[in-house]
Amino acid sequence: MTAPRSLQARLAAALSIGLALVWLAASAAAYAVMRHEMGEVFDSAIQETAQRILPLAVMEIIDREPTDLQRVAPVRPHHELLTYVVRDEAGTIVLASHDADPAIFPASVPAGFSTTATHRIYAEAALKGSLTILLAEPIAVRRAAVNHAAEALALPIALLVPLSFAGVWLAVRAGMRPIRRLCAAIETRGAGDMTPLAAGPMPSEIEPIAAAVNHLLDRLRRTLEAERSFTANSAHELRTPIASALAQTQRLLAETRDSRTAERARTIEATLKTLARLAEKLMQLARAEGGRLLAEAPYDAGPIVRLVCADVARAPDAAGRLALALPDGAVSTRMDPDALSILVRNLVENALKHGDARETVSVRLDPDGRLAVVNGGAVVPADVLARLSRPFERGATGADGTGLGLAIVDAVARGAGTTLALRSPAPGRPDGFAAEVKLPA
Incomplete structure (x- = not known):
């Protein structure tokens, strides 16, 4: 027994x-x-x-x-x-x-x-x-x-x-109530919530545990804040010199008449643009991992999804490739609007960049709050699929990228109390790639 x-x-x-x-x-x-x-x-x-x-x-x-x-x-x-x-x-x-x-x-x-x-x-x-x-x-x-x-x-x-x-059972249950309250206080915390546990009357045997948990949360909070601050500040500080170097390179490219110099300038320009995108993605990742990704009140997610898709569709490689499907009614969500825009942008850009350029990218928001982005392309192996949400992890693709797009989406989803689901082949078809997120209501 x-x-x-x-x-x-x-x-x-x-x-x-x-x-x-x-x-x-x-x-x-x-x-x-x-x-x-x-x-x-x-x-x-x-x-x-x-x-x-x-x-x-x-x-x-x-x-x-x-x-x-x-x-x-x-x-x-x-x-x-x-x-x-x-x-x-x-x-x-x-x-x-x-x-x-x-x-x-x-x-x-x-x-x-x-x-x-x-x-x-x-x-x-x-x-x-x-x-x-x-x-x-x-x-x-x-x-x-x-x-x-x-x-x-x-x-x-x-x-x-x-x-x-x-x-005896009732007495033991009543005596264990402070422990249940402590466990509930720990379990109900969302990702990134490092605030101390509320102080309250506790048995002397439980007080050291609560104090140790609070000390651990404080140390984790200070460590995470230092890491996020370093990432965000570094990315922010890099934007100005990268933009300045890119401007000087583009000016040199415009003024030079030497073909070899122009070729080198174009290489430098492409590298600086990659660095600029990397800095932007690092700032987004720091924002996603910084917590506080839920809004105080629910709102309609449809306009934000529409606005982000319209902005991404202006890019030359996205012209005519986006198919957006929104429900007639409002889709209520409590995900922070900035976090939602970061999530949608990275999903759509990732699908456009790594999907088959001859096929459209489907963006669908269901009435129940499920956001799905589907693109064509070869089937991604299961072992690679399991690693794609890690930072700087990329599949077998020749497209440019930083390997941070899906990591940012996964961080936003976890910070908002939901999950990112990756499937390949896409549901209902023999190939393709699908990314789904259930927006928190």
């Missing part, structure tokens, strides 16, 4: 088992005490009965011949639980109760109590030992009485044990 993994279940099970053992031990002790006390009560009743009957028996016997056996007639017919006989000095029975069986009385019985296989015997002498009364009570009667008392004791215990188990 596997032990429960839940701490609450383990504590409740341990306490319940311990409580059950305590109840069992207490019941066994109570049964033993009750059996002893009831035995004393029965013995006392036999002794008192013998002492009350003996004087009457003496008066009944003293005026008769000792050899005469007389049975005491009952007032009304009944079954005797206590039977008795009176013996003389020779051991002859001279008086007996109406149901008494002489065979159950031993021939030689010491004064006081004794026990046979079937009866509890009490002997009391009178007239200097010339007469002896013996009372017998069936042991089965005592056993039945003890068993009935035990059943009466066991019934409330049988009801109390399940109630006590329920009480």
Whole structure:
């Protein structure tokens, strides 16, 4: 049997088992005490009965011949639980109760109590030992009485044990409430949320854990902020010198008359444009990984998707290649508008750049908030598909690129509490590539 993994279940099970053992031990002790006390009560009743009957028996016997056996007639017919006989000095029975069986009385019985296989015997002498009364009570009667008392004791215990188990479970559940609150506070945090856990009343055993988690969150926050700040600042600071160098290169290209110099200038221009795009993508990646990607209130995502697609469609390589499909009604989302525009732009640019130039790129926004971008092209192997959302990871393509587009989309999706799904071949066709994101509502 596997032990429960839940701490609450383990504590409740341990306490319940311990409580059950305590109840069992207490019941066994109570049964033993009750059996002893009831035995004393029965013995006392036999002794008192013998002492009350003996004087009457003496008066009944003293005026008769000792050899005469007389049975005491009952007032009304009944079954005797206590039977008795009176013996003389020779051991002859001279008086007996109406149901008494002489065979159950031993021939030689010491004064006081004794026990046979079937009866509890009490002997009391009178007239200097010339007469002896013996009372017998069936042991089965005592056993039945003890068993009935035990059943009466066991019934409330049988009801109390399940109630006590329920009480233990509720008590443990109430005691574990601070731990559940702490776990819920950690689980409900979105990506990039490094704010400290709310301070509140906690058991002394849990306070060090909450403090350690807060220290860890603070260290992670400072580390991530330093990394994002470095990436964003570096990309931002690179934009100005890259733009200046690009402007100077384009001026040189316009003024030179030497073909070799012009060729080198065009190479430098292409390199600087690549650096400019890389700086822009790094800034977008820093923005995507910086958290706070949800808007305070939901809004319609359709206009932003339309605006971004219209802007991308102005590029020479995108002319006539975009097919946009938007629903008639509004599509509500809480993704930050800037983050949504970054996500859509990177998906569409990636599809235009790496898809088959002879086929259109389909951009579809469904009423349920699912955004799908599909392009034609060869099927991407599954192992490559699994790596495409990593930074600087590229598939088998000859197109220019930084390898950051899908990494940025994945970072935006995770920061907004959703996921990026990549499929190849695209759904419903034998080839192509599809990227889908379910916008957070």
